[in-house]
Amino acid sequence: MKSIIQFPSKLLTPIREYLQHEQMKLMKSKSELKREDPFTDSQRVDDNADIGKEAAEQFGHQRSEALRSEVDKILINIRKTLTKIKIGKYGLCEKCGKLIDTDRLAINPTAEFCMDCQKKSVATVRHPATKMKPKKPSGRKL
Ligand SMILES: [Zn+2]
Numbered sequence: 001m002k003s004i005i006q007f008p009s010k011l012l013t014p015i016r017e018y019l020q021h022e023q024m025k026l027m028k029s030k031s032e033l034k035r036e037d038p039f040t041d042s043q044r045v046d047d048n049a050d051i052g053k054e055a056a057e058q059f060g061h062q063r064s065e066a067l068r069s070e071v072d073k074i075l076i077n078i079r080k081t082l083t084k085i086k087i088g089k090y091g092l093c094e095k096c097g098k099l100i101d102t103d104r105l106a107i108n109p110t111a112e113f114c115m116d117c118q119k120k121s122v123a124t125v126r127h128p129a130t131k132m133k134p135k136k137p138s139g140r141k142l
Helices: 007-037 050-088 102-107 115-123
Strands: none
Touching: 007 050
């Protein structure tokens, strides 16, 4: 009889604690990034006095924004993983439902897919649906 494979809570607790810790760290760095962003600086005067400074601000803004969206992605992943822990689905591949290799989870605790599915999803480049309709036999002769 097949039983649902689950991670023992003994193993899950440190993972959950680690993720919660990471979550806190990321939220903090996100607010720091926002502070670093020259565009959120209310004291900023758009005086065009210094082209170099303008460019630096533009660059700083883009960098800050890019980093924040990266942080957001990780945060979403962490939240998702924490939910999975809560409902007892941690470590299960989202595609095939098999248990993800623990070595893989040790490196990437928020892994969504098992090795096989990950490989497949990387290999399959998403094409627009180009389903060919099966040709209708046109001839009447058999
Ligand atoms: Zn899988």
